[in-house]
Amino acid sequence: MVASGLAIQTRQLTKIYPGFWKSQQVAALAELNLAVDRSQIFGLLGPNGSGKTTTIKLLLGLINPTAGDALVMGKPAGDQDTRRVIGYLPEESYLYRFLNARQTLDFYARLFNMNRAERRRAVDYYLDFVGLDPAVRSRRIGTYSKGQARRVALAQALLNNPDLIIMDEPTSGLDPVGMLEIKNMILRLKEAGKTVLLSSHQLADVEDVCDRLVILYRGRVEIQGTLNDLLEVKDTFQLEARGVTPEVQAQLMEVVQRNGLTDVRTGRPRVRLEDIFKNLVDSKRKVDRR
Amino acid sequence: MHHSINYMSLVADAVILIILVGFVLTAFRDVARLGTGVSRAWAVGRTTFIEAWHNRMWAIPIVWMVICLILGFAIVRGYTPGSEVRVYLTIFLRAQEIILLLYLGILACLSLPRERERKTLITTGAKPVTRLELLLGKIMGLAAAALAMLLVMMIFTWAFMKVVDHRIRGDAMAVYQLQKKNYNSLVRHVPPDFGLLYTARHGVLQAQNYITGTLHIAGLISYAHNPPIRYMKGGSTETVYFEFPSIPANLSYQPDFLFNFGLLPVGHPASLHITAIQRDNPMVTEEATVKLNASGEAAWTPKHRFRFFAYTDPKTGKISNPGPVVLKVTCPTFHVYLQIGDGTHVSNTSCLVTGVNAAMLHEHGLDYILPKPDPVITGFKSNGWQEITGPGKTGRTPPEVASWEFRHLNPLNIPTIKGDKFDVHLICGVSKETNEAIPTYAALVAYAQDDPTHPVKLLQLHINEKRVTDVQLPRRLLDGSPLIINLSSIVHGHWLKIRTNSVRIMQKPSSFIGNLFKTELVVFCEVILLITIGVVSGTALGWPVALLTTLCCYILGNLFHFVSELAKANGFELLNLVQQHRLQGVWYYQLGSFVSGVMVHVLEILVYLLPNFTRFAPLPFITASRNMPWLFLAQNILAAIISMVPAIAFGYIVMRRRELS
Numbered sequence: 001m002v003a004s005g006l007a008i009q010t011r012q013l014t015k016i017y018p019g020f021w022k023s024q025q026v027a028a029l030a031e032l033n034l035a036v037d038r039s040q041i042f043g044l045l046g047p048n049g050s051g052k053t054t055t056i057k058l059l060l061g062l063i064n065p066t067a068g069d070a071l072v073m074g075k076p077a078g079d080q081d082t083r084r085v086i087g088y089l090p091e092e093s094y095l096y097r098f099l100n101a102r103q104t105l106d107f108y109a110r111l112f113n114m115n116r117a118e119r120r121r122a123v124d125y126y127l128d129f130v131g132l133d134p135a136v137r138s139r140r141i142g143t144y145s146k147g148q149a150r151r152v153a154l155a156q157a158l159l160n161n162p163d164l165i166i167m168d169e170p171t172s173g174l175d176p177v178g179m180l181e182i183k184n185m186i187l188r189l190k191e192a193g194k195t196v197l198l199s200s201h202q203l204a205d206v207e208d209v210c211d212r213l214v215i216l217y218r219g220r221v222e223i224q225g226t227l228n229d230l231l232e233v234k235d236t237f238q239l240e241a242r243g244v245t246p247e248v249q250a251q252l253m254e255v256v257q258r259n260g261l262t263d264v265r266t267g268r269p270r271v272r273l274e275d276i277f278k279n280l281v282d283s284k285r286k287v288d289r290r
Numbered sequence: 291m292h293h294s295i296n297y298m299s300l301v302a303d304a305v306i307l308i309i310l311v312g313f314v315l316t317a318f319r320d321v322a323r324l325g326t327g328v329s330r331a332w333a334v335g336r337t338t339f340i341e342a343w344h345n346r347m348w349a350i351p352i353v354w355m356v357i358c359l360i361l362g363f364a365i366v367r368g369y370t371p372g373s374e375v376r377v378y379l380t381i382f383l384r385a386q387e388i389i390l391l392l393y394l395g396i397l398a399c400l401s402l403p404r405e406r407e408r409k410t411l412i413t414t415g416a417k418p419v420t421r422l423e424l425l426l427g428k429i430m431g432l433a434a435a436a437l438a439m440l441l442v443m444m445i446f447t448w449a450f451m452k453v454v455d456h457r458i459r460g461d462a463m464a465v466y467q468l469q470k471k472n473y474n475s476l477v478r479h480v481p482p483d484f485g486l487l488y489t490a491r492h493g494v495l496q497a498q499n500y501i502t503g504t505l506h507i508a509g510l511i512s513y514a515h516n517p518p519i520r521y522m523k524g525g526s527t528e529t530v531y532f533e534f535p536s537i538p539a540n541l542s543y544q545p546d547f548l549f550n551f552g553l554l555p556v557g558h559p560a561s562l563h564i565t566a567i568q569r570d571n572p573m574v575t576e577e578a579t580v581k582l583n584a585s586g587e588a589a590w591t592p593k594h595r596f597r598f599f600a601y602t603d604p605k606t607g608k609i610s611n612p613g614p615v616v617l618k619v620t621c622p623t624f625h626v627y628l629q630i631g632d633g634t635h636v637s638n639t640s641c642l643v644t645g646v647n648a649a650m651l652h653e654h655g656l657d658y659i660l661p662k663p664d665p666v667i668t669g670f671k672s673n674g675w676q677e678i679t680g681p682g683k684t685g686r687t688p689p690e691v692a693s694w695e696f697r698h699l700n701p702l703n704i705p706t707i708k709g710d711k712f713d714v715h716l717i718c719g720v721s722k723e724t725n726e727a728i729p730t731y732a733a734l735v736a737y738a739q740d741d742p743t744h745p746v747k748l749l750q751l752h753i754n755e756k757r758v759t760d761v762q763l764p765r766r767l768l769d770g771s772p773l774i775i776n777l778s779s780i781v782h783g784h785w786l787k788i789r790t791n792s793v794r795i796m797q798k799p800s801s802f803i804g805n806l807f808k809t810e811l812v813v814f815c816e817v818i819l820l821i822t823i824g825v826v827s828g829t830a831l832g833w834p835v836a837l838l839t840t841l842c843c844y845i846l847g848n849l850f851h852f853v854s855e856l857a858k859a860n861g862f863e864l865l866n867l868v869q870q871h872r873l874q875g876v877w878y879y880q881l882g883s884f885v886s887g888v889m890v891h892v893l894e895i896l897v898y899l900l901p902n903f904t905r906f907a908p909l910p911f912i913t914a915s916r917n918m919p920w921l922f923l924a925q926n927i928l929a930a931i932i933s934m935v936p937a938i939a940f941g942y943i944v945m946r947r948r949e950l951s
Contacts, residue, residue, distance in 0.1 A: 057951055060415070061415075062412060062949065062950045062951045064949060080323065080418045080420055083416060084418045088413070088416035090409070090412055094408065095410065095413065096341070098341055103340070107333055107336070107337050108414075110330065110332075110333030110336075111334075111414070111418060111419050112417070112418065113326055153413075
């Protein structure tokens with residue numbers, strides 16, 4: 001049924017949440033057909049209630065489909081062996097509040113049958129990887145800030161060095177620096193040959209990292225394709241250069257007018273607010289460290 | 291014997307079978323993975339344990355200790371030393387049981403619903419852990435919490451009891467020394483109490499192992515004869531049972547039951563109340579009252595003799611055999627004693643069947659059938675105690691005698707003391723009708739059943755109310771034949787209150803800590819079963835409903851016997867409304883009766899379906915200073931496992947169908 005190259009494939013995947021009466025039934029997902037290649041960052045977009053989280057839960061086997069089926073890494077969704085190669089970051093950091101970061105990761109590492117040495121190594125490595133402050137690692141998660149808890153949640157998703165990482169709103173609760181770090185991390189994961197399924201409302205994030213994406217609306221696929229295919233404006237040309245003097249600019253405008261081009265916009269390029277924020281925080285942190 | 295089929299029990303068994311089959315069909319993959327899954331289940335259990343710790347689990351033993359100490363010191367005043375320990379142990383262990391059941395039951399009910407509410411189950415469920423492992427993990431974690439708390443409580447109980455025991459031993463020795471001093475200086479006439487010395491030496495915490503015999507003779511015994519002659523007391527609850535094997539009879543003759551009792555006083559008018567029972571079908575009975583003549587003789591022919599005699603139908607040639615027949619005989623006449631023969635010969639039997647078969651007459655030269663020898667005499671009162679009287683005022687009436695029979699004694703299991711003796715303990719109650727100022731003394735006669743001519747007689751044993759009287763008997767009595775020990779009060783007006791275990795052949799005592807450990811394990815079995823029910827309830831229900839469900843299961847599990855008895859009545863009979871005959875033809879009475887009957891049967895199915903909590907009774911052993919047999923512990927563990935397996939199977943099936951988020 002499935003080509004071995006696909007990380008995720010769904011066929012007519014449908015989920016209807018039953019109501020007390022038939023009229024109260026809710027179709028969260030309707031006949032979803034999806035194919036995600038390996039080593040790809042795949043975006044899952046859509047407004048609230050479009051079926052993103054339902055799709056993810058179906059792929060993880062947390063809920064049962066009403067119809068259709070799904071294969072993840074070549075095996076049926078929800079299969080115990082499949083879950084060994086999946087990392088999942090839920091939309092909120094659903095962690096045990098009474099455990100500290102180390103205990104949390106140790107618990108999840110035990111679920112992957114890691115031995116004591118492997119567990120210790122993995123816990124330290126991934127807590128460093130997600131940049132959790134060592135001073136808070138022995139504190140209970142109940143006392144963490146949202147961002148700190150998010151980092152622990154991310155660490156647990158990566159703990160088993162998964163081939164497929166499913167991230168539901170990975171940047172939620174993070175400051176812009178954290179967001180940028182996560183984005184860089186996702187790109188690093190791709191470089192390492194991992195497949196990432198990314199569900200987010202932050203369109204800029206998706207735009208920055210995704211290779212392909214699908215947009216869902218009320219449980220149905222509305223748009224699907226690569227980022228370039230979807231975002232490229234075919235009949236528009238953009239030129240950007242340094243050292244453009246007013247004379248050169250006037251000459252360029254003359255060429256534009258001569259050729260009768262319309263909707264011409266000129267101006268100075270702007271850096272992104274995100275970059276300014278990150279540079280500021282980075283510099284301040286360096287000062288703090290001194 | 292005829293057994294009625296309990297259909298409600300069958301329905302419950304069928305439901306359990308369906309659950310188990312469903313489990314096997316759905317869970318075989320998850321069960322196969324349990325090899326590596328145990329560590330994953332334990333990971334879940336470990337987290338559950340840590341959660342319990344953060345839920346102030348550590349405070350529970352402290353609260354328990356405080357409650358026990360307050361209750362203990364408040365209640366225990368005025369008790370005798372032996373009873374003091376019993377009271378402490380009852381309070382400590384009962385409080386432990388209640389607190390653990392309450393606390394861990396609540397935690398178990400909260401466990402899964404709270405994970406669902408906090409959505410931590412989503413993160414965990416995305417890992418390679420099966421639902422069976424999740425379920426087992428939750429149970430394991432809470433079981434570990436129970437075990438940890440029980441361990442702390444057990445150590446505290448042990449330490450506290452050791453302190454109490456130390457004090458009691460010191461006190462007992464001091465009193466014994468005083469009694470001895472007074473006795474030696476003739477201030478005291480009664481020798482010092484051996485029980486005190488025993489307490490001072492061994493303490494009151496020993497977990498005693500002992501062998502109990504069967505107490506099946508009650509009445510007077512005259513030792514003037516060998517073997518001794520037994521008497522049944524008239525006007526009492528004492529009953530003699532004559533059991534006949536199948537009685538073949540040619541019905542052209544008239545078979546009779548003939549009775550021949552020795553009568554004391556001779557010639558006193560007396561009557562017998564006879565109940566004939568088909569042994570294998572006890573519903574078939576016939577009752578009669580007959581008068582004994584001056585020689586103590588009577589004859590009785592059942593009206594429906596076909597019910598009790600095997601006979602051949604002359605027309606069809608068919609043999610009808612109702613099987614063995616038991617005659618239950620009581621004497622309703624006060625102030626008489628019936629002498630019961632041992633039934634080994636026609637000359638010394640108190641009952642036989644005569645006129646049975648002409649053919650037998652020629653073949654064996656007999657026309658009678660004897661009952662089984664040594665007919666059983668019982669006279670137990672309803673509360674399990676039997677009182678035996680002392681001798682008559684003039685001494686002409688002998689005292690009543692209680693007799694214990696110990697069969698299959700293995701001498702290797704009975705320790706030797708003082709070279710060639712073994713230890714027997716007597717524990718009797720005493721009630722004094724007259725002669726209140728005189729101490730109670732008893733006579734003990736022990737002999738091997740095969741050699742009644744060489745009895746051991748201890749004719750003046752000092753009996754203290756419910757305290758141990760230590761007796762040493764020669765080991766020659768353990769020669770392989772059943773050992774008979776007879777006991778009687780020798781003081782006029784002093785009654786001995788005895789039970790089956792009032793005479794005990796002592797074995798090597800076990801340690802108190804070992805007995806306490808076994809007791810705690812039985813409590814653990816009960817707690818882990820409730821934990822399982824709580825966790826399983828939480829798979830499908832929110833925590834308030836799960837809590838209520840678990841509570842109902844526990845209550846119904848404790849009402850097992852009550853409900854199964856209740857269901858033997860039907861409809862409004864349960865409410866004692868059956869006497870209102872005028873209502874019985876009315877439609878609403880019949881409808882109500884039908885509905886209530888259905889409800890009770892549903893309840894009955896439920897109690898058969900749910901675990902029976904009444905079987906977990908750890909206290910009777912340790913509070914009676916008796917070692918809990920390993921077999922009892924094994925039965926409890928097995929019962930817990932047998933009850934847990936269908937519960938876990940049911941929880942798994944529900945959890946498998948239910949989505950994790």
